[in-house]
Amino acid sequence: MLNLSKIKHKDSKNFLLMAGPCAIEGEDIALRIAEKVVKIADKLAIPYIFKGSFKKANRSRIDSFTGIGDEKALKILEKIGKQFDVPTVTDIHESTDAAMAAAYVDVLQIPAFLCRQTDLLLAAAETGKYVNVKKGQFLSASSMKFAVDKIKENGNNNVILTDRGNTFGYQDLIVDYRGIPEMKSFNVPVVMDCTHSLQQPNQTTGITGGKPALIETIAKAAIAVGADGLFIETHDDIKNAKSDAANMLELNLLEDLLVKLIRVREAIL
Known part of the structure; x- marks a missing residue:
């Protein structure tokens, strides 16, 4: 289990869960979902x-929602961490984001499209925080060893890898489940992103599509092949969500899904 001081149930045999809305849309919404x-x-x-996410830098259209303001969103993440006594994770997109975000959150996430950006990985490593690197849709699982090496060779052994499908x-995207044991061989926790792996990018409307009905399928298969954790974007008002509404999980479906996944986990241990 991760060596995060705020993480609860670390002695549980259950998988790790990273979950929340795609983006911080406002304090009330974020606190409600977190609770x-x-x-x-x-x-x-x-x-x-x-x-x-405190901001969304990778958007297809110029009129897409990108955030409510960096500091405002980061302060909401900090408040959630303190109020509910849980660790928090957010994406960073530029080297200058690393130290700024690290002052508010416990885990820095490297977006899939940026997983080869050496300066970004090194800046994240230098904060001493856990660094969750999303596997690029364009990369093999074996090539993620080099991302791990960049962070560890910069003095930070707190690395997580997250699969989110292949182009x-x-x-469309497809998940190659051979990648989970492949990345686990690097001696880091491996997480499956169950929602972004169901995206349907590059739609002619400029708005990404998705197949959220398959979230359970992706999650069950990931646990069955040994994933250490699951990444699930969820929202209690998806029709009004400002980012990635097409592939998020309805929050009222989360508990039943997790109960099923715990049974799968128990079956393979």
Whole structure:
């Protein structure tokens, strides 16, 4: 289990859960979602990290929602961490983001498209925080060893790798589950992103599509092949979500899904 001081249920045999809205849309919404997921995680004894992007830098259209302001969003993440006593994770996109975000959150996440950006990885490593690197859609699992090496060779052994599918044509992704044991061989925790792996990018509207009905399928398969954790974007008002609404999980479906996944986990241990 991760060596995070705030993570609860670390002695549980359950998988790690990173979950929350795609983006921090406002304090009330973020606190409401955090409270509901924390209650579920505590009830099921699942180690939990709240997820929320403080800004969205990779958008198809110029009019897409990108955030409510960096400092404002980061302060909300900090408040969630303190109020619910849970670790928090957010994406960073530039080297200058690393130290800024590290002052508010416990885990820095490297977006998939940026997983080869050496300066970004090194800046994240230098904060001493856990660094969750999303596997690029364009990379093999074996090539992620070099991302791990960049962080560890900069003096930080706190690395997580997250799979989020491989590019399959122009408008779809596919998950190669061979990648999970491959990345686990690097001696780091491996997480499956169950929602972004179901995106359908590059739509002609400029708005990414998705197949959220398959979240359970992706999650079950990931646990079955030994994933250490799951990454699930969730929202309690998806129709009004400002980012990635097409592939998020309805929050009211989360608990039942996690109960099923715990049974899968128990079956393979």
